[in-house]
Amino acid sequence: MSSKEQLVNTSKDHLGLLETKLNGLLKPVIPRPEFVNSLRQRIQITTQPAWVSRFNNIQFILILVAGVLSGVIVVTMLARLLVNNLVSGKKSTGLM
Amino acid sequence: MPDLDESEILAKASQGDRDAFGFLYERYVERIFNYVYYRTGNVHDAEDITARVFYRALHHIHNYHDRGVPFSAWLYRIAHNLVANWHRDRSRKQEIPLTEVPTIKYKGDAPEQSVVHIEERENLLQLIQELTPDRQNLLILKFIEHMSNAEIGQIMGRSEGAVKSLYHRTLHSLREEIGDELTEE
Numbered sequence: 173m174s175s176k177e178q179l180v181n182t183s184k185d186h187l188g189l190l191e192t193k194l195n196g197l198l199k200p201v202i203p204r205p206e207f208v209n210s211l212r213q214r215i216q217i218t219t220q221p222a223w224v225s226r227f228n229n230i231q232f233i234l235i236l237v238a239g240v241l242s243g244v245i246v247v248t249m250l251a252r253l254l255v256n257n258l259v260s261g262k263k264s265t266g267l268m
Numbered sequence: 269m270p271d272l273d274e275s276e277i278l279a280k281a282s283q284g285d286r287d288a289f290g291f292l293y294e295r296y297v298e299r300i301f302n303y304v305y306y307r308t309g310n311v312h313d314a315e316d317i318t319a320r321v322f323y324r325a326l327h328h329i330h331n332y333h334d335r336g337v338p339f340s341a342w343l344y345r346i347a348h349n350l351v352a353n354w355h356r357d358r359s360r361k362q363e364i365p366l367t368e369v370p371t372i373k374y375k376g377d378a379p380e381q382s383v384v385h386i387e388e389r390e391n392l393l394q395l396i397q398e399l400t401p402d403r404q405n406l407l408i409l410k411f412i413e414h415m416s417n418a419e420i421g422q423i424m425g426r427s428e429g430a431v432k433s434l435y436h437r438t439l440h441s442l443r444e445e446i447g448d449e450l451t452e453e
């Protein structure tokens with residue numbers, strides 16, 4: 173075996189040894205059950221159930237439609253009031 | 269819920285289904301905790317950051333779109349960003365020892381607890397935590413999560429070949445740092 177091959181083999185052996193060390197030392201850990209449970213509860217309280225978000229969407233559309241209808245009614249009433257005032261104004265001027 | 273495909277669970281979770289998100293939480297909480305624990309080196313910060321990872325995921329799950337990147341990779345990226353912020357904030361504040369002896373349980377066989385092994389473990393953890401974040405991620409995902417180079421590549425946004433090359437460079441760099449301390453038992 174040449175000296176270059178020996179060097180490569182020694183390096184591979186060292187890396188293999190290092191991998192074994194890392195494998196032995198880096199072990200998966202288990203989080204505390206109290207932490208996992210309390211976080212689950214906090215997350216589930218924060219999360220809205222599906223029907224709430226659907227309800228929110230329907231609610232938003234209803235409010236939007238009601239707002240537009242109210243606006244149209246108010247504008248119509250104001251327009252009618254204005255027209256009535258103008259007509260009655262003209263009539264009173266004509267009578268004089 | 270366990271019968272459903274992950275993409276179906278994700279769709280439900282993004283519509284606000286609490287059971288669906290709870291299921292995803294159960295599936296990934298341990299993996300994210302492990303990742304954060306080995307990146308921060310202490311239990312308290314690992315718990316705090318893990319909680320923030322899931323809160324952030326909960327509030328942004330509607331932004332997650334499966335474009336070949338698995339949900340786990342998306343979670344790991346959130347965790348990676350939060351750990352990076354933690355390191356940045358920590359460098360501005362007081363120094364806390366990196367190798368706090370963990371009051372934590374190990375899954376399966378625990379590392380050897382003799383004085384020599386504890387010291388060796390702490391030295392090695394110290395060396396790992398001095399590596400660049402990419403190299404730390406790689407070692408954690410490989411040795412703790414036992415992921416393949418392809419899976420690690422998806423999380424790190426690198427090709428399989430790039431991960432393999434980075435892995436070898438990392439081992440060589442660690443080997444040089446350790447020097448003669450690395451002995452066969």
